[in-house]
Structure formats: C-alpha cells, structure tokens
Amino acid sequence: MPDSAIAVQGLQKRFGDVVALDGIDFEVPPATVFGLLGPNGAGKTTAVRVLTTILRPDAGTATVLGLDVADEAERVRARIGLAGQFAAVDGNLTGRENLRLIGRLTHLPRRLIEGRAAELLEQFDLTDAADRPARTYSGGMRRRLDLCAALVHRPPVLFLDEPTTGLDLYSRNQLWSVIENLQAEGATILLTTQYLEEADRLADDLVVIDHGQVIAAGSPVQLKSRLGGTVIEVGFADPGEARRAQGFLVNYAVRPPDVDGSEVRFEICDGARVIVDALRTLDGEGLAPATLAVREPSLDDVFLALTGRRVEPEEASEEATRGAA
C-alpha cells in the first residue's frame, strides 16, 4: 500500500485559453476524507475528472493508490467510484437495473450483483422505488441512486463532486453520515464542496483552490484558526456610523474589520465575551447597532481572509469549463 491514497503534483489542465488547473499539489492519506474547497469555476470538477481518468492532464502527475491516472487509467478505474453533481443515472432504467448495469460493467461476479444492488437500495431508502424507472425519481432520490452506483463495486477510493449541492437539509445530513461510515470502513474519500461547513464536518484535511491554484491547505481547524473562528456582522443606520464603528471594533477583531456599506464585518476568537465587550464600547460611543449577526465563517469569509476579495458570483462556472472540454 502506498503512503498516499491520492497524490497530485503540479497538475495542469487547460481548455483552449481557459486555465482550469494551474499546477496543484496535494496528498490524501488512506482512509481519510479530503475536501477540495472552492467557488464555482475554481477547478474542482476538473481536478476530479483528471483523477477519475476522464480527462488527461496537460502536465504534472496524479496517482491513485500509487497508480498513474494517465498511464494506468484502466487499473485506476477498477479501484475508484465517482458520484458527480449531475446525477448520471439512466432515467429509462429502474433503480435496480441501473445498479445491475454498473455491477456488470465493474465486473462483479454475477452471483453478487443482485444482492449488492438490493443491499445498496435498502441502505439508501430506495427499496420502495427500486423497480420504478429512475426518471420518476425526485432530485434527492436520483442523487442517492447516483451515489449507490458509485459504491456498487465497493471502491477503495471514492470521488464525490459536490455531493450535497442542491440537497435538502435532511438528505444532506443522511449523506454526511454515509460518508463518515464509509471512511470508518476504510475508504478514502475525496469530495469537492462550496460549503466550509461541510468540509469542516467531514474532512480530515482540505485544500482551498481558486483559479486552478491551491491558496490554502491544512485541517479545517488550522484553516479556521487563521480566520478567527466567529464572524460578527453589525449593521448601522448609515455608512458614516459604520466607518466610525470600524475604528473602535479594530481592538476586538483578529484582523482589521471590513466595511461594506453601512455594515461592519469582523472576526473574533473568544466568542461571547468579546461580543459583549465590543457592543458595550459601541454603546459608550453612542453607536447603536441596527442589526447584529453572529455566525460561523463561510467559504466567503475564508476567501476574504485568504485573497482579500469575496467569492465572485458564478464568474466562470464549472459548467463553462465543462462546455469548453
């Protein structure tokens, strides 16, 4: 067994003029969950597609279980499972038939296929719908079937591309516990996500990527400690007050506060104590907050801290780079 389940070095991929991956490096130890965090268009899906042998890299190397994804693609494919964000199941086949097909195409012994399909359908609450064409499934059901399809042959390495995007809260929690169980059984899982919360809950390690480059790497705890932990947003009556408040709040924040219109945003380490002190100071200066929000840092906050800019909404979406492929 190689030291890393997945190892990526200097990986590059471009589509015409669009640089999707601009030399990324990371390593994923066996039996861990690894998060690829980034906004739309950062290159997450491209990285997954290179690692699952769908795309050939232009430069750099990537190995899965020590096997090169470009030169030993067929051996890699026998050892991986892929569930994408587009729920690639055949709508004309029933759930069970979809899993049978994948079972045959992953060369499971025939005698195991039926049992394995039934087991997965049961595990993912699809037994009642198992013999209905998948086109009659809800979005969440299709996603679960897609994940079943990725698991049919019990791959030791699993790639999940934005597994929870578009799922309701209940399905998301279900999926999270599935991922944790798989990891407990010894699977290595690479997942991409736009949600810091998700990476925080699941990932042992993660990298943040932006414009095809790794801009931060480490454990979720390490990453969050660079952020300060808790984000406070205080709204005022007008931008003038906000700027005045900024001057006082600087003493409580881990980094200089950020003014956006009549709102001040800052990050703190010590939670409740600091909030009380900060509000008392504002009150003493005659600054009455109109709104107050306390929340966990989001990907947007990570971005702001790492790059000094906010996540650009949908600038070059993953869809666009797919199309360019």
Next chain:
Amino acid sequence: MTAATVTPIGLSPDLDIRGLRRFTTAVSDTFAVMARNLIAYRRVPQLLVFSTIQPVVFVLLFRYVFGGAISTPGVPYVDFLMPGIFAQTVAFGALNTSIGLSLDVNQGLIERFRSLPMARSAVLAGRTLADLVRNVFVVALMFAVGFAVGWRVHTGFLPLMAAVLLVLLFGYALSWIFATVGLMVADPETAQAAAFPVMAPLVFASSAFVPVDSMPDWLQPFATYQPLSVVVAAVRDLTIGGPTTSDVIQAVLWCVAILAVAAPIAVHRYRLAT
C-alpha cells in the same frame, strides 16, 4: 440510510484484466450496454412507434399517391418501391444512434462510463448493436406492410434472406456515422438537425423512390453510385430477379468502407467526449 459493516475493498475477484479475458470482458460489457439500450426501447415504446409510422406513411404515399405517376418499365412499381423503403427505413433508423448517444452525453452517463473499468469499445458497440436489433423488428414490420400493399418476392427464400442481411448491414454501417454525430452535439434535437443534411441527399437523391434516369444529368452519377442507391439496386436484384453478383458486391463494399472509416472516427470521438 444505515451503516454497512463490510470493508469497502473491491468486490471483483480480479481487478486487473489481462490476456484473453480482455476480449471476453469486452464482449460481456458490450452485451450489458446493448441490453440497457434495448430496455429503453421496451420502456419507451413511443421511440419505436413514431419511428415506424414515418416509413409506413411513405409506403402508403408512394404506393397509392405518387406511384401512379412514376414509370418503372417491366416492374410493378410496388416491387420497385419496397427495396427503397427498406433502405430508407434503416437509414432514418440510424438517427436513433445519434439521439441515444447525445442523450447519454447530455445526462452525464458517458462520463460515468468513462470512469468505469469497462471496455472502451463497449458503449458504442452496445449502442449500435441495440440499434441493429431494433432494425430487425422494424424491417420485419416493413416486410409485413409491403406484403399487405401487394409487394411480391419473385426470387426465393435465400435471396430474400440475403436482401434482409444486406439491409441490416447497411443500417449497422450508417449507425457508426451517426454515432459520431451523437457524440459531438449537445442534445437530441441538435442531433436530429445535424443529421438532416447528410440524410436528405442520401435518401432522396437516390434510386429509392424513382428511377435515376428521370433525374437531371448532373445528378445521375451521384444518385446512381451513392451507397443507398447501390444497396437498393442489390436488394431489387435479390427480390425481383436478374444478375445479382456485381450489385451485391458493390453494396457490401460500400458498407464495409463506411464501417472502416466511421467506426475509428466514432471511437476516437468517444475517447474525447465529455
């Protein structure tokens, strides 16, 4: 969702397939994909029904409406027409290959297939074989329609079977052309639109419905030697009578040539498809 308790190691006994097993696996993968595509035809019968209505309408239209105005000396028009109908039916049927593959690309299924340890040839071979099976049904149906409107075979059983095989081979060869189209376009509607400029001259600038010598001089060489006309000529020889060898050889050569060019292009395209 409950926890599974088994270690998630590969369930397949042998992850790396080598030697002769590569071939048997490729065959088994192809049949798995073919079975999957045939299920779609069974489950969405509209696919089959609508694609057979059109040739039936053509039979009725040419047999009873236009046929009287078309002169085919020495041969009843219906016997002239039906070989053209068979070839035309499988030619339009090849569109299904485009439509099916473009749907697979569109739904992300091709992407999933490309991440599986299956034979690289199986998706296209399974698709085209399913369309071949479909053609067997459609051609049988068109035979029944032909007999109902007065078509008669003047030769015998063996030449008739040879004619069937030739028509099916032609349909199979065309499937590979349209496989490439299906892999290159974004959706089924575009697949149909993209196929039309190829389909129209093939079907209509041919000897399928009218004798070539009724066409303008500049069109006659194309209309005589293009593959559909050559196949139709061979099927007419095999069902009406007369010397068959030269036309049949030419028709088979056309089919083999189309396969030899179109199949590698389609496979190459599949490797690039996303």
